[in-house]
Amino acid sequence: MYHPQRDRWSDHFCLTGAEFTPLSLVGRVTVRLLQLNRGDRIEDANY
Template sequence: MTSLYNPRQDNWHEHFQLNGAEFIPLTAVVRVTVKLLQINRIDRLKERELLIQAGILNPPLF
C-alpha cells in the first residue's frame, strides 16, 4: 500500500516536476496521488494552462 502526497508533510519539489501544465510524478506516492485524483486529466490540464497563461497560477510556487 502506498500513501498519498501530503502537502503539509511532503516537499513538493521532491515528488513533482512540472512539464507545462502537466504534473510529472517523481515518486510512487505521487504516481498514486496523480492517478487517484486524476490530476492530469485533459480537462484539468486545459484549465491549468489557462490559469498559468492568465497569471493566476504561478507554477514555480506550487
C-alpha cells in the same frame, strides 16, 4: 498519497507545461487518484 505537511512537493512532483510529472511512488499515486493530468483539467489551464 502526498501529504503537504509531511512531504516536500519537489520530492514527488515537477511541472512539465501544465502537467504534473510524478517523481516518486507517492507522486504517481497522488496524480492518479486526484486525476491531476486529466485532459479537461489541462485544457482549462492552457486557456
